[in-house]
Amino acid sequence: MFQNLQDKLDRAFKVLKGQGNITEINVAETMKEIRKALLDADVNYKTAKTFTDEVKQKALGQNVLTSISPGQLLTKIMNDELTDLMGGTVNDLDISQNPTVILIAGLNGAGKTTFSGKLANYLRDKKGKKPLLVAGDVYRPAAVDQLQVLGEQVSVPVYVNRESNDPIAIAKEGVAEAKRNGNNIVIIDTAGRLAIDEALMTEITAVKEATQPHEILFVVDAMTGQDAVNTAKTFNDRLDFTGVVLTKLDGDTRGGAALSIKSVVNKPIKFIGTGEKMEALDVFHPDRMASRILGMGDVVSLVERAQQQFDEKEAAELQKKIRKNKFDFNDFKSQIQQIKKMGNMKDLMGMIPGVGKAIKDVEIEDDAFKPIEAIIDSMTPFERENPDAIDTKRRTRIAKGSGTDVNEVNKLMKQFADMRKVMKQMSNPAMAAKMMRNMPKMPGKPF
Template identity: 65%
Template sequence: MFENLQERLERSFKILKGEGKITEINIAETLKDIRRALLDADVSYRVAKDFCDKVKVTAMGQNVLTAVKPQQMMVKIVHDELASFMGSSSQDISIKGNPGIVLVAGLNGSGKTTFSAKLAANIRSKRGMKVLLAACDTFRPAAIEQLKVLGEGIGVPVYTEDGVKDPISIARNAIARAKAEGYSVVIIDTAGRLAVDQELMDEISALHDAVRPTESLFVVDAMTGQDAVETAKAFNERLDFDGVVLTKMDGDTRGGAALSIKYVTGKPIKFVSTGEKMEALDVFHPERIADRILGMGDVVSLVEKAQEQFDEKQARETRKKLAKDKFGLMDFYNQIQQVKKMGNIKDLAGMIPGMGKALKDVDIDNDAAFKGIEAIIMSMTPQERDNPEIINGSRRKRIADGSGTNIAEVNKLLKQFEATRKLMKTALTGNLAQRMRGMRR
């Protein structure tokens, strides 16, 4: 995400390297290069021009401190303007009501149905609210079945009506059921439609008026770039939606939609979807995205992801086992499962400053990265997992054969495990020692 734009902007800032101050001449060359970088990222010419104009006004009005180099000052100004263009701060969705009603609209193939299920899972797990999904896409034959399957996978019920083609009737009945059965939120998945299809646009407008949603979200495929922005603008003129959702942000997206859509429509981006898994839905934070575009990482989001998967009870058990030298390979296996739940390893690494660039050309598959390790551990007996020191030569051969690996890979895992166990124990011991020193003070 934004890799090419990041590289182009870094080149643009280098124009100011060695300059003593920002002048009309050197900033003109820098901004020309920034504008090209934005256009290559599929940002519209008008948005790119307005962006550079704002950067110029801010830069020329700055009194650059002697301790701050012009190049550093330009990075700060561009960062702030990027965040401003994308909305400055995150925007929450409104789901207050009895029940709260979220209407999901968008084009065919934009990922509305998958997003509806992801949002349901997100609201239920993070807010503890009872959610009902309403299948109101009566045009696409597989849409209702797809929502049923997704709903079953996340444990959220889906309201459907066999043979009924009127989405307004289905939505109203779903809301009535939600009121009767104590659901806090109804998420209405609608059919995909084109802005030029007058009949379908009239239908979504009528549905919007009939259910009076507390939140209307427009789902956009981020890979469509400028087209996504123009489509969102056309839909907004009819629906006056509350926010935008960018899907497929893990694909070959250049970033144009993320950078332009708020500026053009005036409506905030509220969520970004970065994969097919139900957990792959993030709140959109403009400042953090600006950090990532400029190669500064996103440590806050990384910590938040870790906290979401953090099992406090399991962590206490791990600490006890480490203290008693009882931390085994099955515990190591469980730690791997928690890391995998956090998301794609390459995306996570990109949140660490400098790591995204280092891994730019590296293709990391989560399942493939851990598959061999998991197979080796699961090929061991319970006794071997609890006491790795008993794994002798013959046991290593049996484990290698059973896991479809070789003895060298088994040896490598055992060395990695031992190093990890020592590192974790050292960290734990250090924390305990620090606490003891604090208590003595």
């Protein structure tokens, strides 16, 4: 995510590396590189210029303390300004009405229908709501079928009227259906439309008038950059939407839309899509995104994703097994499956401070766990429960059954044994404290 922008900002900061203080000259040079990096990232020109002017003014107005470098000071200022640029604070959905009507709008191919399913899943699981999806796209072939499949996936009902070609009537019927069935959220999926198509723009305005939605979310493909921002402005002039959803952010290496949209449209980004899975939807936190753009990681989001996947009761049981040295390959496979649900592996690792830069040129496939799972699946139930019983003969058979070689099986067995040993030590508070004391000190300065 935003890899190209991160690389260019890194190079810009190198101008200040080794400098003893901040001067008009070295800040001007750095700002020139940062503005160039933002424009290359497809950030709106006016936004990029205003941003760098603000950063420069604040940098020159501060004294550099002896304990920090000019690079560190500029990073702090950049972090604050990027946070403000993207909205400053989290903007939650207003779901206080019963039912709350949420209208989904956007261009063709932006991912509205998928987002509708993800939003229903989020509101049901995280907010304890009872959502109803409404299939209001009467133009795209199979749009209704797609929404029904997504509804089944997330166990949310879908209102469908295949006899009607009137999206306004369908939307009104959907709201009435929700009231009848006690659904406290109505998510109306609409057809994709071009801003230049006057008939379709008039139609969605009529859907808005007919349903009086409490939230109108404009869905845009983050990878379209400046085009997304320009489209958002046109749609906002007609719909006055309440928030923006950026989809496909996991594939966006530039970041132009995320950085420009708030300043151009003056509407908050409320959600970001970070993958194809139904769980791959995050509330947008400007401060966390700023940290990630500057290569400082995002531990809070990483922990939140982990908490969503790991059950407390299961974790307590696992802790007991670890203490008794009973952690086995069934437990190991279960942990792998939970990690996979958290999202794209490289994206997850990029949330760890310092790791994002270290792995920027490393290819990390999402199916990296596949050979490990194949090896575990080739074990008998007895072997999975009793790793110590896996001798040379068994390893040869497991390698054959998993389509790997004995060296790979041996490597996994050694890694598993080492991991078991560390986990057992860490489960003992005294031993864990000793290990932490013996760890080498990590360098504290990023520049």
